[in-house]
Amino acid sequence: MTIDRSTPGSQTSLREANRARIVDAVKRFGGLTQIELAEATGLSTATISTIVKELLGAGVVDTRPTSRSGRRALKVTLARRLGLVAGIQFGHRHLKVVLGDLGRTIVAEQHMPLPLDHRVDTGLDRAALLVVDLLDQVGASMDELLTVGLALPAPVDTSTGMISVRGVMRGWDDLHIGQTMSKRLGRTVVVDNDANLGVLAEHELGAGRGYRDTIFVRASYTTGAGIMLGGHVHRGYAGAAGEIGHIQVDPTGDICRCGNRGCLDTVVSSTALLDLVRSSHGDLTLRDLIARAIEGDPGCRRVIADAGDRIGSVVAQVVNTLNPRRVVVGGELAAAGEVLIGPLREAVLRHTAPNMIAPVEVVAGELGAEAEVMGALTLALQSAEVATDHRTISTLTDESSAGRPDRPPAP
Template sequence: MRHARELLDQAGTGRGGSQKKVMIEVMVKPGTQAQLSRRAGYSPGLVSDAIKELARDGVVDRSRGDKVRLASMRGVAVGIDIGFNHTSVVARPLERSVGEAATRRGEPGINVGLADLRSDLLRMVQEVVEETGQAMTDVVSAGVAVPRMIDSRTGRFTLPVLPPWEADDDPAQMLSGELRVPVAIDNDANLGVVAEQIYGSDDPVEHIVYVKASTGVGVGIMLGPNLVRGQRGMAGEIGHLIVERGGRMCLCGGRGCLDTVIGSAALIAKVEESHRGTDRENPVTLAELVAKASRDDAVCRRVLNDAGRVLGFALAQLCNLINPHRIVIGGELSSAGDIVLEPCGSELRRHALYAATCSSSDFELGLSALSPFAEAHGALVLGLRTWSSK
């Protein structure tokens, strides 16, 4: 059977470059000619010519409906999300859909340090790849998502590097050496929004925001085909928006950042404070807090309701700045569902400009259907697209 690595290794210059980029977008997700044109950034005519050439070479299949699909071949793409407490990995044979990807999620995360995480991470990657029926030698690309700012010019952490990461940590280089493929890296919320725009619906929304709310809070922003990174990769760091002037000290050195109010540690601390002087058992993780709230624990429900309201206030400012069509909430906080979503939506609409949120056809607020693997799916896309420049 043909191997995708042979195709990706081919020189991508001139006309062959457009064919290669269109082929990669088909690997990312089958699509109509118009959808592939938008994602590849090429004119419909150029994409049409590229598809004809790829079909003639047996690389793509146009026989099933109006969507262009990848022909049968070996090759698997990998996406990795390194969180604070958890690591998530997805592996998808290139000819299969996002719903057919193999997935793993477990502890630890970067809280143990990159050196100690290494063996667990590589084991998870091997497990998901083998679950697809392919081998580690069939891996053609990989991407990694991290909850820190990445300078897109260097592919390294933007300084200063905040704990628990160390300044010399380079997870992309480490994984590239182990997997023997190029590994790309970006901020987790950035990759979450990439995944949501591509896989969140069959008809992608142009202007979309993805909220990663877990240990901290970050957002990824897509305006049309463009991922907004900022000059040094710091765009979307809403977790460091000041919501309580003179409030608690944050890891970044600021006071009253959103992270210090609705980050997981802050929410757990609020429950502990309410239980002072009692022998009630306190949640030690955000997942436990959400579980207690779902069982109608009054304190935990109130803590999450309040978190939703604070998040809604912060997102209202974002709506007034960039006027997105859709905001998608992911991360561990999204597992609380309507306990968080309803107060978030109410507060968002209270503080945002009426014209930005008044119509359900012009504005949507919802939970991620890809959670908890949105960031990993976005990392998989990033890894594949890295081949476009090789």
């Protein structure tokens, strides 16, 4: 009697479910050894070994030798045959582009400095050219590129791909950025705020793993926050959630780019911080400021510590409102480590109601400078029209089996 493929509880259904569990684990963690796969899925190592051989023959996964705890092992990654995705991050002064497989393993990347207030058309042209160059580097064609994720240092209405607050990125207003970039590449391009993508990446791959409610604080040339609630990014209406850089901290302060007075960004932006040390240290870059603080320069340490305290007092307002379990600190300034994060943590704890059951944790991000672009890559994966879902896996496996009549049946 022929067993229906969709019959619940059949051997075929169980085998397909186990295949999906293995592929989902590899897709989530970007490559695992077979022992790690057994730990992640709860399947036996014998079952893992058998199914990995099936998926390898079907072209769904690739394997390569590695070591685990000093012992030889076989690392399993998703096959490039399934496609590639690209992540693009526009910073205020840099452009970063990465190419990754469906397991979020980076296969090629490129960085490029940009002038402040860089032109939108020039920036998008450069990003598109870098994507094409990276595909050439790995010997892939444009047909292998599935989708592209793009991170911007501005609030983004994800339904349109437009910046939702005027003046934050001069010259980028009123442009459907996703559509414009899509025309250059001929692929779907999804756009989001860089802090939102930072919290997404840290939730999936870094310091936010295992926490359903987290805040990612991006302390950089400007300051923003990505909010994860119930395991989902909270963007708010038209994508303006988490814009903590525009919370007023000085009613008589300087005018911000957004048009308001005394926003947090006017006192902890890179421009504001570097102005504080110009008379004593000369013209420094943000990288110089951080490096000198790490080396022990008292003036540079004071500037960064004060910035951490001021940012922490604003983050405390968000913590009091949303009650997250963990605050993850990233962005360029986070490279200063505890010089920044220590005062930030102290300010958060000082200005929040003491939670005796689950006090908020304030920690450094684990992904460092790669958080935002890895979030862009993850966003691209989530929106990919061709994914390694159960049907794709089954189809590829069936195609492979059909071409190998001498292959033994799977258990």
